[in-house]
Amino acid sequence: MDSVHPDIDESLPMNDPDEDAEVDNGRSAPQPRVYRRSISLSRIDPDAVKVMRRLNRNGYTAYLVGGGVRDLLLDRQPKDFDVATSARPEEVRRLFRNCRVIGRRFRLAHILFGAGKIIETATFRRDPMQAFEVAEGEFAEEMEEAGRLTPAPKDRGDDVDLLIRHDNVFGEPHEDAIRRDFTINGLFYDIQNEEVIDYVGGVPDLRRHLVRTIGDPDVRIREDPVRILRAIKFSARLDLGIDPSLYDAMVEHRSDLERAARPRVLEEVLRLLRGGAAHRSLWLAWDTGVLSIILPELASFLDDDAPGADLLWGRLDGIDRRFSRGRLPRDAVLVAALLEGPLSEWMEDARDPSRAFEEFFGEVGVRLAVPRRMKDCARSIVVAQKRLRTGKLGTLPRRDFFGDAATLHALDCEAEGRPVPDWAADPDVVEDAGDLGGHRRRRRRRRRG
Secondary structure (H helix, E strand, C coil): CCCCCCCHHHHCCCCCCCCCCCCCCCCCCCCCEEEECCCCHHHCCHHHHHHHHHHHHCCCCEEEECHHHHHHHCCCCCCCCEEEECCCHHHHHHHCCCEEEECCCCCEEEEECHHHCEEEEEECEECCCCCEEECCCHHHHHCCCCCCEEECCCCCCCCCCCCCCCCCEECCHHHHHHCCCEHHHCEEEECCCCEEEECCCHHHHHHCCEECECCCHHHHHHHCCCHHHHHHHHHHHHCCEECHHHHHHHHHCHHHHHHCCHHHHHHHHHHHHHCCCHHHHHHHHHHCCCHHHHCHHHHHHHHCCCCCCCHHHHHHHHHHHHHHCCCCCCHHHHHHHHHHHHHHHHHCCCCCHHHHHHHHHHHHHHHHCCCHHHHHHHHHHHHCHHHHHHCCCCCHHHCCCHHHHHHHHHHHHHHHCCCCCHHHHCCCEEECHHHHCCCEEECCCCCCC
16 A cells, blocks of 8 residues: 555645636636646656647647646656647647647547657547536535536436447537546646646545546446546555545446446556556455456455465565566566466366366456457466476476566465575576576566566
């Protein structure tokens, strides 16, 4: 679990919202709550700053948006710096020679810099089917929510299909804010005026350390069930609580994940494992019953308290430690570490371990659209574990998958409280006199991804 976040009330000196700002319940563009906040430009990617400044100089609105703003306010270093602007994609391309416009139905600009860096620059968007409401009244004032925009209610009957299938269209900043998933992801930062712009109540929720949807959680999850996994990710990775109404909606609508695009579900599962909070992420997925939908094989294994079930949490702790050291295993290792318990139970005493793996993994691979290359690598490293446990490596160090198999073995040793062999602690440099003729073999260090 992450350390305690800084107190937002102290670390984020803010002014009162603009006293002249007025709202009119959607008849015209509402005024946001604006908070004075000077964020050192040294903490923002210099190329993102260049993009915003050039857009501003040419008369366009341009803000840092989304997770980058959230992480800066939580005193964390953002991974990505995305820009939202009033400029259309073709207008962005005219300003930047190093720009390419991508997307067929909804176009956005990728501005390219050295070392493969991309600053994604998107035009403000809106949901053409969505109006908005503004929180008003004495209760809203007491809860610091006056002026908070939320999507206007939709017909939410159980027989109504709310799944979003159509692309959004260009819009205004407030429309762009309310189409986002959670309030903490709906913030803009204006580097010109050093202001946090908040249409959706994201700053009060950061103060409360709370993940909350923008609007009715039942509707927002039915629109996009993958938001369930994203809520788990943000709660675990940022050490935030989940709003009770959102938690209830996650439990009630967890089966809707079966309707979500399978590659998106897989990518979000991998993000749960890659973000440095794999243990807490998977515990939340299990606790909410989400795991029983996306990986019922693993959920049943944990529910039954099968032998070795507790080792899963030790392997996840090991993954989190490697993340903190900047040595995160490859995705195939993450998948293998996640499923090794039920896989080992299934493959026990199998005459053909590879065939047994395929039998077990068949439904998993279809349910999550696991790429064949990832599945084949996971099979190789899981099947190798029985041999690695004997310590007789034979020709395994010469195989392409040996480093990944050794990493999984090291995770098992740590979970069981056993010493990690030298060849598993650093599989890129292997020395085994018995099996390799007494010569130290230095393996080429592979890029980890």
